[in-house]
Amino acid sequence: MASSTAPPLDLNNVQGDSLIGLPKKTQTYVFFQIDDNVKGFRTQLAQLVPLITSAAQVQSHRASIAQNKKTAADKGVPPPLLKLAGVNIAFSHSGLAKLGITDEIGDTAFDGGMLADAQDLGDQGTTSGGTFTPNWIPAFKNPVHGVILISGDSHVTTAATLLEIEKIFAVGTSNATLHEVLRLVGDVRPGDEKGHEHFGFLDGISQPAVQGVDTSPNPGQETVSQGIILLGREGDTVTRPSWALDGSLIALRYLFQLVPEFDTFLKQNPIPGLPPIQGSELLGARFVGRWKSGAPIDITPTQDNPALGADPSRNNDFRYAFPDDPQTQDRCPFAAHTRKTNPRADLEDLSPPISTETRRIIRRGIQFGPEVSAVEAATGKTVQGRGLIFVAYQSNIVNGFQFIQHSWANNTGFPIDKPVTPGFDPIIGQATDPSSRTLSGTNPNAQSNTLALPTQWVVPKGGEYFFSPSIPALKSTLVLAASS
Template sequence: MSPFHRHAIHRRKSSILIQPQGQPELPAPAAAAAAAMTLDLNLTNIQGDILIGMKKNKEKFFFFSINDRKIFKQRLKSGAKFITTTTQLVDVNKQPAAMVNVAFSQTGLQAMGFYHFLNDFHFSGGQFREAAELGDPGTDQWVGTFRGKKVHGVFLLASDSTTVIDAEWAAVNQLFGSSITELYTLSAEARPGDQAGHEHFGFLDGISQPAINGFTANPAPGQSIVAPGRVLLGRDGDERMLGRPSWAKDGSFLVFRQLKQLVPEFNKFLRDNPLLLPGLTPEQGSELLGARMVGRWKSGAPVDLAPVFDDPTLAQDPMRNNNFDFSYPGEDLASNQTRCPFSAHIRKTAPRADFRSGNPEHHIVRAGIPYDPEVSTGEAAANATQQDRGLAFVAYQSDIDEGFHTLQQRWANTVEFVHNKTDPTPGFDPIVGANNGQSRFVSGLDPSDPDRDFNLVVDFVQSRGGEYFFSPSISAITDVLTADI
């Protein structure tokens, strides 16, 4: 019997997941099962984190290396039945005490004896070699564990209790024993109170999560509907399916990035540069600048629908808060930035009508969660970050190049995107855009002067590194990856 069996058999009264008002809801268990039947989508074979997204209460990431292939594979096979599935996670009555998922890097698969090409060159090469390509200023600021290819895998554990997570990890650790070495741990959790679902800058996150056809029973208005193969390998919509081994079906590529957020510095920038529009106080002008940088107000209301003042009622209504595409009758989509700048984070990473056919091939399921504490009074007073905090960025997709890599390199970091404009040039994404440590310019933020450039000399979001992983299906773990070879 697996030593973490005692934690897996558990009847819950409250969910591992959170449901912030304004975010699209997950389907009810019966609706998810019914929707999955239409495409023969086996939710009991898919690891739970992949389709759920940014709704965990508390989570820890345990990065490890494999020391003994034979023992590790034996223990993984015996413990595989306790890896949490999508079926379990959507139903609070079936949730274990803690969600347990696992994913492997390319070097991790090789350490298990598998040298198969999964038809994704980013995954094969690893994230370390792509630091400059992603705009990172260098790997000297990366967490040491992520430098090189020493990480073989990651266990993802989530619950509503840190004590439960720690007990579950102790059981997992006992199971694998000396066959693995824990290299690095990152603890994360939803922010407290009414900030649950908000990232550390204060903005409600996850509103524009795509709906997965065959999983999402009732997509909200404006919610993009994507084929399951955009997230899951081997499914309809996976354009690289023919170059992949059959056992990779129902797995997904997990992109992990530890993104440090300089919250006091970000807030100071807003205070120092209020948008001076008629009728606005300096404080309101600062709030508007932040909203136009992100493309949403902190409440989650989009500036496209609430261009000057926040609208919390709109923000809390999932039937309206994502139902826009930046286009309006009689307005030139390629020149008008009155409502939402071309450079705004949500427009850079989800262009909507800026692409005539939309951008279904570039969607990702984001499953990130904030890490480390709230800003202290001392940090706020000094306008300086003194303790590492930020976002444990997690994204799932079937093609890293069409997913995360396009969003970061070709969109957020490309100054002419969107519309390939040069008059004015939109500039970098002011939130996640990166220029290898150099200053960045952004235009369109001031609605009274869209040609005005803002020069950002500080990256408010800074990479601490990461890795590319593959989250296999349950059957791939039990029938292939743990087989004797």
């Protein structure tokens, strides 16, 4: 529950990735376990705190990047990369328990951990002796106590920052207090694919604006209360321990994408009535809800419009109710990824309207893995792993990520009250039998026809729920003063 005595939000207190987003060309995630010398860990943690990048610092980093771009544009030269690093840290429930913090944050998904949630999220796995084990990589099937996020303009910058952090925790010496269990490195895709996820679609376009922080929202961009993202702020409906104020909960998913298989499916199933290449492009756009450029199909349903895709003043200005009817799939299938995960008029225009404010999340993922090779493209088979390190911030995982994945994307009847069954979100919807997925509305001229999706092209291989504490909480609750 929002504390009525909480002081006004100060961006110096909030870790920078949640509200503003660490700028990144590359990001390293170091997943760690805390060793038995917990006191030693908490003492060393004090030295990490000055390296943590606050939301206020991220704002100033972003201002420097914008200025750098402008200066270069004025000179007619390409902007030189600014050397900038960012560091954030977050802890899982088992990590907080290891630190002896027993005050519960008050989120059942976080408390149980993502491994215990995997079956409900629809991840594939096996059940033996009544216990479900997802098909995840081993590191995520064992306790992960925390994650350090290091972002930067280059691998050289992130490697130098990581070295500094390893020194703090005496890694490689007998005084080490943590050990790394997994390192993931994500990179923005090269060239024109910058900002696009591996299936080729521009990502990170639609984010909620946060009250008092994003003060000039773009047309169509919804403003949410601070407590939708930050614990203890107005709009957070759960009673939290006081030290949780201004923290945020993270859902991190290690999602592999079967890109050649996805591309082959689009090629083999073009929307009828168009030249094959256009028919395939339209099918992809109707799966996502946007063209590869980011242009929303609800605004431009028959052809891509890259200028619209790139224009923040127009690319979120739609509601799935053109001109005033959310009951058709003329422009966008009910089950398209963006419509499933943020249904706009589908719920807002019901009587009575259903607010989606508590379902909003801020996404900060990054791509991992190489570009598709010529051999993979020719054979339609993935050889090298690639995908998305999905990172979503919210104050309440049960209302946010967990609900979106379980009750929207995987729920064939969502959005509710439609004339035909929407089906699965073709991008992230998960079924017990992954080859049984279908959706309706892919063909605008035969909207009740269903299309069978033989493959689940996004494959979860792990993840965890984390708590990103405020900087004051790090100092007062997590860190132990050297003299204690």
